[in-house]
Amino acid sequence: MSPLSAENGCAPRMIYLVIAGYAPSLVGFRGPLIAALQAHGVKVHVAAPGLATDDALRIRLERQGLVAHNLPLERTGTSPLADLRALWALLRLMGHVRPHAVLAYTIKPVIYGSLAAWLTGVPRRFALITGLGYSFQQQGRGGRLQALVQRLYALALRRVDCVFFQNPDDEALFRQRRLVQPCGRTCVVNGSGVDMAQFAVVPQSSAPCFLLIARLLGDKGVREYAQAAQRVRAQHPDVRCLLVGWIDTNPDAIAQHELDAWVANGTLEFLGRLSDVRPAIAECSVYVLPSYREGTPRTVLEAMAMGRAVITTDAPGCRETVVDGDNGFLVPVQSVDALEQAMLRFLDDPALAGRMGRRSRQVAEEKYDVHKVNAVMLREMGIS
CATH class of the missing domain: 3.40.50.2000 (Glycogen Phosphorylase B;)
Structure with missing residues (x-):
């Protein structure tokens, strides 16, 4: 059955694909957001590297009603060939899943996920900038990596409907460097948030x-x-x-x-x-x-x-x-x-x-x- 087919005779469900560079973050950082999507009737697929070997995490995701896909992405690698393989894998994945919307976060998922979503005609595309990463901190030889990352960001972020930032300084920097277009839609949110019940107050010890x-x-x-x-x-x-x-x-x-x-x-x-x-x-x-x-x-x-x-x-x-x-x-x-x-x-x-x-x-x-x-x-x- 096609992902867009009706389930049990009902209207087709909205399908979101969430793309991460680090698989455990799907639970630790994006878990509540994914649960909120599901609570609104959205069918959620997730993609990240490492899910082919981390059976415990994959099973945990599937028990939450998610469809998990392994992604051949090297989070910290600098091989252009490896990155092209990741882009090709994302193109194939989106052709298979046919999501209505894609949300990508961290550098490589944002860049290659947003481009793949645009190339495959995904109707709605969102990027979440959770930080600038190592490449933005470097000078000299590292500065060339920074320049490449920024060019790729600019290319990808032109193709998204909204870019989420977790602080106003990052948003200002992206606009100053024209990584986001002047008319591009952005939104600053207060980080990933924290579950106030899970992280409840615990009395302090008297020892410093x-x-x-x-x-x-x-x-x-x-x-x-x-x-x-x-x-x-x-x-x-x-x-x-x-x-x-x-x-x-x-x-x-x-x-x-x-x-x-x-x-x-x-x-x-x-x-x-x-x-x-x-x-x-x-x-x-x-x-x-x-x-x-x-x-x-x-x-x-x-x-x-x-x-x-x-x-x-x-x-x-x-x-x-x-x-x-x-x-x-x-x-x-x-x-x-x-x-x-x-x-x-x-x-x-x-x-x-x-x-x-x-x-x-x-x-x-x-x-x-x-x-x-x-x-x-x-x-x-x-x-x-």
Whole structure:
């Protein structure tokens, strides 16, 4: 039966294809949005690399009523031939599924997914910019990669109906560089949102404890966190500094020997990669993310929802989550000195983390509730 055929004699269901560059994000980041689409009667197909080998994730997606497709896409690779294979696979997939709409997020899915959707005549096409990624941070040889990515973005985003951004700085940058046309339709949403019931407030321990959750990349500020933690612990040896994450294949990844040294000298307690970060957040009193740039950092929203004060950078995507002095502190990008001083302020005033943590929860409820965020996206995609 064709995807456009009526089911059980009823009118044809709307079919959406959601394309990701990282399969677990379909559950962790886009899960509530996909569930909202399904609640409106939409049939949802998902495509991502790795679904051919991750049986547990594929089964989980299928049990949610989704149709899962493996995508031969190299998330961090730079091979033109491999990218052409991914584009060809997307063209074939769309010819088979015949979706009414496509939503793609992260760099390669946005570029190749949007182009494939346009070439196959998908009626409605949407792109979600969740951050700028490694290529936008580089100069020199990396600058050539940046220029190529921007040309491809401009080519692809001309073919979409709406581009979603997760902070106003990214939207402004895309317009300034004409990656989005002057008349192009855009919408800024408050990140991916956070499930306020799932990430409920947990009382803080009286023992001071800092936490960073991130892919272990240089531009996440992991090195700055380690240096600041070493300084703070030299003054307050009882303070714990936790790190959750994993070493990525990204060229900007932290080296294994760096991580081993931080653990060996007692600077950081490394908890590894966690499928559920709530126990780690519950253990900390202050959440730290010294990132150079984000879309909107999901881990910060989760920490805020659980009632934690936040230290993050005065950088795009990060600065939107914290009002300096209210629910946390903003520090300059790459400033170990400022990060150290912000951490020490919580140690000098033991009640500060609790006060700021309560404000974090209030801000999260008002601004970052996942249902509010998804309602905006559904409305912009013509679903109500």
